[in-house]
Amino acid sequence: MVKLLGMLIIVLAGTLAGFNRARQFERRPQQIRELILVMQRLETEISYGFTPLPEALNKMGSQIREPLKSFFISAANDMNSTNGLTAQESIQQALSVHWKRTSMKATEREVLHQLSFTLGTSDRQDQIKHIALAAQQLKHEEVAAREELDKYGRLSKNLGLLVGILVVILIF
Numbered sequence: 001m002v003k004l005l006g007m008l009i010i011v012l013a014g015t016l017a018g019f020n021r022a023r024q025f026e027r028r029p030q031q032i033r034e035l036i037l038v039m040q041r042l043e044t045e046i047s048y049g050f051t052p053l054p055e056a057l058n059k060m061g062s063q064i065r066e067p068l069k070s071f072f073i074s075a076a077n078d079m080n081s082t083n084g085l086t087a088q089e090s091i092q093q094a095l096s097v098h099w100k101r102t103s104m105k106a107t108e109r110e111v112l113h114q115l116s117f118t119l120g121t122s123d124r125q126d127q128i129k130h131i132a133l134a135a136q137q138l139k140h141e142e143v144a145a146r147e148e149l150d151k152y153g154r155l156s157k158n159l160g161l162l163v164g165i166l167v168v169i170l171i172f
Contacts, residue, residue: 018160
């Protein structure tokens with residue numbers, strides 16, 4: 001009886017690990033899509049709303065879900081704080097603190113990292129161009145993430161179950 005319970009726990013743990021990995025593959029394109037929408041809204045806020053960058057980032061953060069919500073609100077708060085951080089420093093600090101909570105990869109992080117160098121330091125038109133470029137790069141990453149999901153999503157679920165069964169076979 002105890003062996004059977006142990007076998008079930010091992011198979012269940014392997015299956016859950018596989019489903020967890022598949023969930024990360026599913027979240028990545030969703031989060032990239034959300035980031036693209038934020039870039040488009042940010043572009044609109046800067047070009048038509050004449051909204052200051054900290055206020056625009058705070059507004060974007062309040063309109064989206066976690067984990068990106070914390071990222072944008074943190075960057076906005078760091079720009080408004082008494083620390084006097086620049087846009088670049090506050091975005092990079094928010095990246096280092098909040099990025100590990102996302103399902104996105106280093107390529108998406110690099111897009112935001114590169115964008116941080118121009119936000120707040122150049123004129124409105126230049127910022128709009130760089131935001132549009134970042135959104136375009138993110139669209140390419142979204143396509144790659146969807147292909148990855150199609151390729152590895154179901155595989156991860158099945159592999160988790162099979163690894164659990166393999167461990168049971170090897171142990172017992």
